[in-house]
Amino acid sequence: MTVNDVVILVLVAGVAWFWWHQDRFHRRALALAKQACDRASVQLLDDSVGLRRLRLARGGQFGVQIVRVFGFEFSQTGANRYAGTVAFSGQRLQSVDLDLSRPLLAG
Numbered sequence: 001m002t003v004n005d006v007v008i009l010v011l012v013a014g015v016a017w018f019w020w021h022q023d024r025f026h027r028r029a030l031a032l033a034k035q036a037c038d039r040a041s042v043q044l045l046d047d048s049v050g051l052r053r054l055r056l057a058r059g060g061q062f063g064v065q066i067v068r069v070f071g072f073e074f075s076q077t078g079a080n081r082y083a084g085t086v087a088f089s090g091q092r093l094q095s096v097d098l099d100l101s102r103p104l105l106a107g
Contacts, residue, residue, distance in 0.1 A: 022068075026051070029070035029086040036084065036096045037074050045073040045081060057089065065090035074098060 029049045037044040052071040059065050068088045073081050081104040087094040 022051075025068055025088055026070065029068075029088070030072075032086050032093070032096050033070070033072045033074075033084060036086075036098055040074075040098055042074045042076050042082075042098065043078065045075055048072065049086065052085065059090070061090075067094075073104065076100075080104075 026049065033049050034044055049070040049072040051068065053067070053069040055067050056064050057067045070086045072084045072086070074084055075081055082098065082100055083104055084098045086096050
């Protein structure tokens with residue numbers, strides 16, 4: 001096994017770990033979005049969340065942490081669509097926001 005083989009193996013393992021870790025956040029964001037919609041008596045549209053933003057920020061144990069923002073859409077009546085977000089800062093939940101101030105699409 002050469003040094004190049006080891007580097008490739010480490011890179012593949014790192015990408016696999018990151019993908020697995022990201023999937024955990026995605027599942028957690030979906031559960032939190034469903035919970036927030038249930039509490040607000042609104043309907044989570046498409047039963048899904050999507051990654052909107054992924055960036056590095058100062059803070060955390062190593063001085064840098066990953067900030068993830070997942071977006072989703074919900075509706076009060078089925079005629080309007082509104083945007084919501086679930087944000088994580090490092091491992092911690094930063095916020096769950098249902099923005100009723102601006103409809104995305106009026107029916």
